Amino acid sequence: MSRTEIALHDAFRATLTALSRPGLALAVPGAADAAAAARLVVDAVWEPDAPPVVITGAPGPGALxxxxxxxxxxxxxxATVLVVVGAGTATTRARLAGPGVDGELVTDLPLAAGTLAERAAACADWPRGIDLLLVGPGPRIVGLPRTTRVSVLAAG
Structure with a gap:
């Protein structure tokens, strides 16, 4: 396998693991930063004619x-949404629960409390909803599938 094929394979595996283990930050091997990690994830998982929604930076009000x-x-x-976040992005402390989370997980998510509220509204009528992949800061990925319940604890 070429280096590119290995990087794509690793990005694919990281994406699947992130979605099956919500809230767990995973490295995207072969990527130097969040932008490179996002490109690898998109290329590894989606066909060119059916990409996910990609938002660079903090999603604005109403985006989700x-x-x-x-x-x-x-x-x-x-929708499946990739949010590419950079260093210094404000975080929100949240409690995660649901499939793939052992009991509950308290973590800091690089999203505003208002964005998490929009996500909660979009996912309120299961099985309908949106899946989020947070890429960054740095070459890492965190999954928030529609089945994950997120409770905001404190904005950072």
């Missing part, structure tokens, strides 16, 4: 609320 959440019959039509 405007995304499709799928239907009860076709929840897969809900």
């Amino acid at each position: 609320a405007a995304l499709p959440v799928g239907t009860e019959e076709e929840p897969e039509l809900g």
Whole structure:
């Protein structure tokens, strides 16, 4: 395998693990920074004609609320969103629970409390919802699938 193929394979595995273990920050091997990690993840997981929604920087008010959440019959039509965050991004302390989380996990997420509230509203009518992948700061990825319940504890 070439270095590129290995990097894509590693990015694919990191993405799957991130979605199956919500809140766990995982390295994206082969990436030097968040932008490179995001490119690897997109190239490894999605076809060029069906990429996820990519937001660079903090999502603005209403950014997640405007995304499709799928239907009860076709929840897969809900958006998958990659949020690429840089160093110095404000964090929100949150408690995560749900499939893939052993009991509860308290962690700092690089999203504003208002963005997490929009995500909660989008995911309130399961199986409809959106899946989030937080890439960065640095070459790391954190998954927040629609099945993960997020309770805001404190904005940082």
